[in-house]
Amino acid sequence: MSLNIPDFEAKGWFISQEGINLIAETHPEAKSLDDYIQCAKDMDIRSLTTQGFNKTEEKLTQIPSPVVLQVTEVRNISIPSTNQAEQHPRQLSVLLTDGKAKFKAVEMNGKVDGIK
Known part of the structure; x- marks a missing residue:
């Protein structure tokens, strides 16, 4: 299964491609999007993202939903x-x-x- 960043973002996970690759390396048994998310829950989110949910430099007035913190x-x-x-x-x-x-x-x- 080919997983991409928009699939994760739709569920509130703002994970980078490097984060997806890290999950794949550390959890080779993960196959589906739900498997990847389950594995990500047990990891430090700081190692899975490079940008977070704010993709602009603008100051946000509210946190988007859904989002995983x-x-x-x-x-x-x-x-x-x-x-x-x-x-x-x-x-x-x-x-x-x-x-x-x-x-x-x-x-x-x-x-x-x-x-x-």
Whole structure:
């Protein structure tokens, strides 16, 4: 099966051709687009892209959808960093990447499903 970049982008994965080749090398059992995506989920997204989802130099006002972002850091900013393991009310700061740029998000208005 011949996989190309627009196939991945349609599913929110902004992977370069080098990234596709890396998946093929490290996971020779991957044959379909879904197989490649499943393998990419277990890899560092920074090694799979050269440009990320913003293909222009313009500043974006919103993130396109669909898009896959990888969580690189989660911190509870409501308590000092030395007490992160203790049970306290939380307000999480989440650092995300598309493989090229970094984005900071803050959990507000209650817990976000999937972040523990």
